Amino acid sequence: GAGVSQTPSNKVTEKGKYVELRCDPISGHTALYWYRQSLGQGPEFLIYFQGTGAADDSGLPNDRFFAVRPEGSVSTLKIQRTERGDSAVYLCASSLRSLAGGEQFFGPGTRLTVL
Amino acid sequence: QKEVEQDPGPLSVPEGAIVSLNCTYSNSAFQYFMWYRQYSRKGPELLMYTYSSGNKEDGRFTAQVDKSSKYISLFIRDSQPSDSATYLCAMSAGLTGGGNKLTFGTGTQLKVEL
Numbered sequence: 727g728a729g730v731s732q733t734p735s736n737k738v739t740e741k742g743k744y745v746e747l748r749c750d751p752i753s754g755h756t757a758l759y760w761y762r763q764s765l766g767q768g769p770e771f772l773i774y775f776q777g778t779g780a781a782d783d784s785g786l787p788n789d790r791f792f793a794v795r796p797e798g799s800v801s802t803l804k805i806q807r808t809e810r811g812d813s814a815v816y817l818c819a820s821s822l823r824s825l826a827g828g829e830q831f832f833g834p835g836t837r838l839t840v841l
Numbered sequence: 842q843k844e845v846e847q848d849p850g851p852l853s854v855p856e857g858a859i860v861s862l863n864c865t866y867s868n869s870a871f872q873y874f875m876w877y878r879q880y881s882r883k884g885p886e887l888l889m890y891t892y893s894s895g896n897k898e899d900g901r902f903t904a905q906v907d908k909s910s911k912y913i914s915l916f917i918r919d920s921q922p923s924d925s926a927t928y929l930c931a932m933s934a935g936l937t938g939g940g941n942k943l944t945f946g947t948g949t950q951l952k953v954e955l
Binding site for chain 1: 845847849875877882883884885886887890929931941942943944945946947948
């Protein structure tokens with residue numbers, strides 16, 4: 727595709743439910759990043775994939791959060807037992823390859839609301 | 842204290858004004874510096890990208906990095922109403938920082954008035 731796409735664009739769920747957020751990176755981009763942006767804040771790093779493997783998951787807030795990228799392209803961010811504090815915009819970015827300083831291109835985000 | 846500090850604004854200027862946006866940071870490992878523009882309910886869009894200290898110009902935009910002062914700036918000349926958005930500074934330490942993960946400022950909300 728022309729850019730990074732994310733689905734759904736909006737997700738409303740109830741506290742305690744499980745959600746999956748999908749990211750489709752720019753074709754050929756091997757590096758993929760997930761960030762979370764709370765209202766009035768800048769994005770905060772969650773996890774980074776190089777190919778299929780999670781190279782750095784130091785930003786995941788707790789073990790309710792998990793992400794996969796089984797074929798090195800599409801990635802899914804999974805949140806178990808959602809809490810109201812998980813409400814935020816979840817952004818995905820991709821980069822051609824993880825060379826030093828590789829430029830990251832962002833998708834439009836998924837706005838998650840936990841009631 | 843946050844690693845990257847940015848005044849959230851809002852900043853309101855008349856059309857045609859020169860806008861100056863800036864960030865300070867504390868992590869001396871940061872080597873790559875970016876400015877992103879984010880419109881309401883959209884993802885961040887990369888505007889400027891610089892490595893280490895120095896200036897970079899692209900059209901109406903100029904980015905400056907002063908690593909000795911840990912201070913970066915973005916200047917917008919001849920500002921237009923379409924420049925109204927939130928401007929986010931971002932930086933990374935490169936490969937030593939875990940694969941270029943970005944650390945962002947809070948963003949400065951800019952409004953350019955007719």
